[in-house]
Amino acid sequence: MPATTHPGIDVDDAWQAIEACFAQKWTDGLPVVPPTEPLVERMLAAGPWRADEVLLHEPVRDRTVTAWHAAINAVMAGCKPEYFPVVGAALIAIGDPEFTLHGPATSTGGAALMVIVNGPVRERIGLHGGGNLFGPGIRANATIGRTLRLVLLNCLDCRPGVLDQSTQGWAGKYTLCFAEHEAASPWEPLHVSRGFRAGQSTVTVFAAESNHNVLVHAAREPETLLVAFADTMAALGSFSPGRSVIVFAPEHAQHLKRAGWSRARTQAWLYEHARRPLADLKRAGKIEAQFLVNPDTRRWLYGPESDRAERGPDAADAHARVLPGDERIFVHRGLGPDDMLLSVGGGAAGGHSAFFPAWSRGRSVPFVTKEVPGEVPA
Amino acid sequence: MTRILDPTLRATPPRAATGAARPALLSGATIGLLANGKTHGMAFLDRVAEHLRARHGVGELLRATKPNASAPAPADDAALLAKHCTAVVTAIGD
Structure with missing residues (x-):
């Protein structure tokens, strides 16, 4: 008879x-590492939290995830114990009240939970920021991201058709964790731009829809290179007032570095150029009826002059009627240049960067950055 | 034999909560309509209220809309609904 009193199931062997x-439906569809008590104890011991310490509380469903349950799911994901501080920090980040996890976790939008890692922990645990950045093959990247999804499935009941009502979802929901390639970045590391010190290790989380590959091989000047990025950001399919993440390939980042473009200048240029005429949005069914009524969305569409903007016919289909002035009203993706994060990652060769639109046809949720706690001394 | 630990919260006792008693009748009852902020939520609830009026003769309607569909209802709204309403209907799931 097993000695543990922790709830679980008893089996004869690993297979x-x-x-x-x-x-038991404890997996994400892929096999998991069966979590035995010794494995879970070892995982927990690698972090600074007590077993009963709360890492994440989801208030809409009133669910609490302790470090113990996080450790169980981290073992299942295939994490090494040394990854656990990053796992815990990421759970704390998505559990931040500002992130309002319930939305991205359950929506028809089907968001992935992106985790960008900065600082010394990347090298210490082998978190990858180079080639095949978003693809399979690196244990730390794969398993840290996977743990978040297992926690959502197992602890928050975000199962397909239960609380996860994703229409289609996407493959990033399995796992989407990577290290920023700080050495290849033209700017200060992402976490430094968000108020942390370079020597701190952090996670930054984002509710992400599937990315667009931004493929450019014949541009060197930023104002040529960034055209395709802005165009991609303005794509009708993902157009919204929401946020964005751009991950520049090192090859593209080099052009920005050589031209001396700052992070702020790049963001400002992208925001200014990622726009579409209101007429296009109406013709494509992107403008919902309430957008013309709600003060926040009116400000997004019409800018500071929204009070005086043409209201059009008071008809049920007003949002679909293209008014004469609509060709000259330009609507931007997001509400301002700060609505995007710029990061760098990928292999040294190849002009393949990525634009990730935020989850939701509205504002989505903010970016949240949390510190990764230091390793527990031996 | 080896024990594989349960990664879910099913074995964790839920926070103690008492379910509200089923109202004996709805005739004349004050009904809360809590829209979660998603598109057409309150319009949908207004239609539900029409049916409740027609079929059950409910009384006053108390409306509240969450500012954020991803967050719980503000505590003040929840308290007001709890204090004054016999029953509350909430919507919408998209």
């Missing part, structure tokens, strides 16, 4: 355990 986890 039975792997199959049992599937039968």
Whole structure:
């Protein structure tokens, strides 16, 4: 008889355990590492939290995830114990009240939970910021991101068709964690731009829809290079007042560095040029009826003059009627240059960067950055 | 035999909460309409209220709209609804 009193299921061997986890619906569709008590204890011991310490409280469903349950899911994801401080920090980040996790976790929008890691922890645990950045093959990247999804599935009941009502979702929901390639960046590291010291390790989380590949191989000047980025950001399919993340490939980042473009200048240029005429948005069914009524969305569409903007016919389909002036009203993606994060990552060769639109057809949720606690001394 | 630990919260006792008693009748009852902020939520609830009026003769309607669909209802709104309403209907799931 096993000595532990922790709830669980008893199995004869590892193979039975792997199959049992599937039968219990404890997985993300892929096999998990069966979490035995010694494995979970070892995982927990690698972080600074007590077993009963709350890492995440989701208030809409009133669910509390302690470090113990985080450790169980981290073992299942395949994390090494040394990854646990990053896992815990990421859970704390998505549990921040500003992130309002319930929305991105359950919406038809089907958001992935992106985790960008900065600071010395990247090298210490082998978090990858180079080639094949978003692809498979690196344990730390794969398993840290995976733990977040397992926590949502197992602890928050965000299962397909239950609380996860994603229409389609996307593959990033399995895992989406990477290190910023700080050495290849033209700017200060992302976390420094967000108020942290270079020597601190942090996670920055973002509710992300699927990315667009921004493919440019014949531009060197920023005002040529960034055209495709702005155009991609203004794509009708993902157009919204929401936020954005751009991950520049090192090859693209080099052009910005050589031209001396600052982070702020790059963001300002992208915001200014990522725009579409209101007429286009109406013709594409992107303008919902309430957008013309709600003061916040009116400000997004019409700017500071929204009070005086043409209201058009008082008809049920007013939002679909293209008015004569609509060709000259330009609507920007997001509400301002600060609505985007610029990061750098990927291999040294290749002009392939990424634009990630934020989850939701509205404002989405803010970016949240949290410090990764230092390792527990041996 | 080896124990594989349960990664869910099913074995964790939920926070103690008492379910409200089922109202004996709805005739003349004050009904709360809590829209979660998503598109057409209150318009949908208004239609529900029409049916409740027609079929059950409910009384006063108390409306509240969450400022953020992803967050719980503001404490003041929740308290007001709890204090004055016999029952509350909430919507909408998109």
